[in-house]
Amino acid sequence: MAERDGSAASGGLRARAVDAGFAAAWAVLKVMPEPMARGLGTLVADFTWRRQGKGVRQLEANLARVRPRASYLELRELSRAGMRSYLRYWMEAFRLPAWDDRRISGALRVEGREHLEAAMAAGRGTVLALPHMGNWDLAGAWVVRHCGYPFTTVAERLKPEALFERFVAYREGLGMEVLALTGSDLSVIATLAQRLRAGKLVCLVGDRDLSEAGVPVEFFGEATRMPAGPAALAQRTGAALLPVSLWYEGEVMGARIHPPVEVPAEVDKKTAKALMTQAMADIWAAEIDRHPQDWHMLQKFWIADLPKAAARTGREPAAEAAS
Known part of the structure; x- marks a missing residue:
């Protein structure tokens, strides 16, 4: 009993330390000169890359699917660039x-804005769906401040709770409405559908499935699952579904809003959802192939990498899903 209590206390202490670390980073880094912050991000990225811990090893395993002909040294250099891109996201x-x-405004170069404006002007609601590329928070801030479209999004519930609340406050400060994925009496899907039926905008990260309802897709020639939400919401509400891709190019971030993925006609709902999700997966695969270092996937992603139980159900163990 004492050992169990000690372990819980240790876990609580670590959780408080993580929350304090994020609080300090938000307080200090935003007043640091930008070149210094960029340099610090590169130093942390390179240090983490050299240690070759679990996240870096998984990133390299994922990148090996994107670049199957790359040598070991080429993958190592690509993962180094990937960690620098990932730390750039955090510094930003x-x-x-x-x-x-x-x-x-000066931090982005956006292509395809006309697709977003046409969808919103139609008044039927819009779903922007994107993978873990570039800086999705920066893209969201641009949509709010420069397009004038406040939007609703969903956040994975983090531990400790104080850290989750800190991230919610951060994103709400950028103009987003944030719904917790779990742990609330609110129905996330029903709320998102309500926003879309009112002609509003919903933004969802759509490449990594954290539920049992993921849609099977082929991604870089291997089987995985992606969230059903973006396609299901477009089906359910008639909203436009626009895939988005992000990548860094020098001092700015490139962004591309792709043409809408339409609901296929004359097929059942399940088939339509599968076809729409695969269409998004194909778009993202092409973009990741162009900018592999900017796909920030440090977790297990393909079904072949998941534990057997998770591969059957689509759900990873809690420790993996939260990493």
């Missing part, structure tokens, strides 16, 4: 609350 995230509209 910690600094983003202090950026004004001009700074946000």
Whole structure:
């Protein structure tokens, strides 16, 4: 009993330390000169890459699917670039609350804005779906401040609760409405559908499935699952479904809003959902192939990599899903 209590206390202490670390980063990094913050991000990325811990090893395993002919040394260099891209995301995230509209506008080069504007003008609601590429928070801030479209999104519930609340406050400060994926009496899907029927915008990260309801897709020639939500919401509400891709190019971030993925006619709902999700997967695979270092996937992703029980159900163990 004492050992169990000690373990719980240790876990609670670690959780408080993580929360305190994020709080300090948001407080300090946003006032640090930008070149210094960028340099710090590169140092942390390179240090983490050299240690070759679990996340880096998994990133390299994922990138090996994207670049199957790459040598070991080529994959190592690609994973190094990937970690630098990932840490750039975090450095920007910690600094983003202090950026004004001009700074946000200057940080992006956007293609396909006309697809978003046409969908919103139609008044039928819009779902923007994107993979874990680039800086999705920066893209969201741009949509709010420069397109004038506040939106609703969903956040995975983190531990400790204080850290989750900190992330919710951060994103709400950027103009987003944030719904917790779990742990609430609110029906996430029903709320998102309500927003879409009112002609509003919903933004969802759609490449990594954390539920038992994922849609089987082929991605870089292997089987995986992706969330059913984006396609299901478009089917259910008549909203436009627009895939998005993000990548870094020098000092700015590139963004592409793709043409809408339409609901296929004359097929049943399950088949339509599968076809729409595969269409998004194909678009994202092409974009990741162009910018593999900017796909921030440090978790197990393909079914072949999951434990047998998770591969059968589509659900990873809690420790994996939260990593």
